[in-house]
Amino acid sequence: MSAVNWPDPLSKSKELYDRAAEVMPGGITRILPWQDPFPVYAKSGSGAYVTDVDGTRRLDLLNNFASLIHGHAHPAIVSAVQEQVANGTAFTLPTQPEVALAETICGRVEGFEWVRFSNSGSEAVMCAIKAARAITGRSKIVKAEGVYHGSYDYAEVSLDSSPENWGEDPTSIGYSKGTPEGVKNDVVVIPFNDTEAAERIIRANKDQIAAIIIDPAPSYFGFVPVSQSFIEMIRRVSTEIGAVFILDEVITFRVNRGGAQTRFNIKPDLTVLAKIIGGGFPVGAVVGSRKFMEVFDHRNGKPLLPWSGTFTANPVTMTAGKIALDLYTQADSDRLDVLGDRLRAGVTEAFAKADFPGQVTGFSSMFMVFGHQRTVLDYRSGYSSKEESKLIAKLQKNLVLEGYHIAKTGKAFLSTAMTESDVDGFIAATERAARQAVSQG
Template identity: 70%
Template structure:
């Protein structure tokens, strides 16, 4: 049997085929790794099996969208039943109402919900809603924080020492971003209360929304501080801006999301990932008064928002089963396993002298190739040498039977066992103890 990255492997054959019909041979860039990606064949609980038959512990779970790992029997059975009754209708369905009721019961700020098809769409819709509600053009976001693939949300995602300035600059992510886009995005440092408040207030009359992630993945899932949360809530209320909390990833932290854990009081929240149970989904949820922006009953709404596959019954069914199974007990268990990973690997790194650290929040972690304290995007930012150190670790873990992001990110699932975590900790400890060739 061949294994990745053997040039005779099935993954290599599929990659060669893909090169003829897909730019760069793939559709998503995040799963890429040199010299070609591993291709999945199927998933079983906490494990993913590639096309060459290699079984790996899946520590990514489709970037946090699979709370219960792969092919959970209850989700599979419910989806099979629904597919037999139809996959998409022009008409609304009971499944849409049922999932909406389930989600709206989970957090105090969740009064009404509007579904869409991805986290990127959810953020886009929330930004447009804030502009419609306030009549203002600008949004505020934190430097280096990911909010999906929307020009405004991507600003300053990958700024670097050559362009980030003393106060964060508004830097377009992809080539060709119009100046009008960057002009309408105000960038603030994460968790720096004084600087962020000063910058927001300087733009107060034009700010439609402040968009924040309670524990940004690019910053190693660093939580918002209590003082930063209080400042954002206070300033947005005072200047009449909408406080949008991006819980696309962090909603898995608790039955009511990170906002319930941290006591955050947003006006609107964006959701996706786990609420679709492994199918494409997104949503904006918020206070009833603000959600009127989508209401069509008096004529054209302030924000018309629809989509061909929005709230399709397959996604709605999978999402409800997933959330019903994801109670506080299941979430707490994943969170405890994550604490073990963080604590035990940090001890192992100190003992071996490996120049790295692990940070994280809830059931999510990130391995850094440096040891400086992570307090914001700039302290988290990896040099080429540091990034290559983690890529080398990820490659070695791929060989050892673990699926981890090349950036060092990992997200747990409920089927994982203590033995799975033991094996992962032992593998990382052994690889880093022996040194890494980058």
């Protein structure tokens, strides 16, 4: 370890950030990992831990935002990728690894028959929405307020609405400046888990709706699971109005060997996957029955939806993804459920001991800490004031100094590389970090 460490202005992370600020807007490429006053720069990762450029080792509870289900540099994945890289990283021609990964994915869920790969979850969501429009000939999509479905104008609508603009019923609010009015007009926003209101809003637009996209446990408000009555309504109404029901399992595919749809008995038309199916490499996929996936089939001429990409289904990603899924058994998922319950119970107790006015939510291997204690059922009940968000930012920064990485928004994810000892260490550190956050005002 070097003599100085983050956030010391003489640290190597500060040196790298100063260089980055000369060649990148704000000195960063991804906004979510930003850390005030400058980011911690990683040097290496092994298992559940990351070592930064100054030599400090921290437990990584972010795992590249849920994409590393087995932690960093799993030996089996590293070995398989090294072998594939030596044989080539990308080809114009299809390869055996993409067939093998597609077979593996289809073998995990009863309703998975065909797969179309892409390079990210955002791309996969875009692809699924375009598929629904091609199938139905309609333009509008339905999404729940405050739910993240990737970096796509339509998917971002009402992602961060606030009490100042969200209205009695959810309103279509552009996320980034310059979002076209046409985009907002083609997105119908519903309240998550409010079955009656959501059905009323959907039916008012029924003849124009191409797709209803739902995340079964949205990350922006603490991984609160979808209620049975809500998701059953989505399935029923989608069928009745002729819309395509898209389930976004980019993150939640980790909560069971067959994802949240297996765990909660959800029957979507199309499913969007990413994160863990790439084994640590860029990936995305749309999966579903042949009836809906035929939109991509070129064998009778030009398909309804042509879809391609230079690095789509590259053999490195496909190889890593298959190994990662083969290693992730139902027993592993069950163990992470237990580990997650241990962590959430311990953090709840730690907050009480520290008189920290917050809470932890989530289930399975996902959790989020809030700077308030209101019951979280949807985006509005989970919405944090500026003061509450600042409290979590203080907690998060204190945890970095304690040797633990979570997101500045409070989100975090477990990996199979973690142990009970790792979790217990995090709980103890959270109590210390929470006490300090309270004392900081």
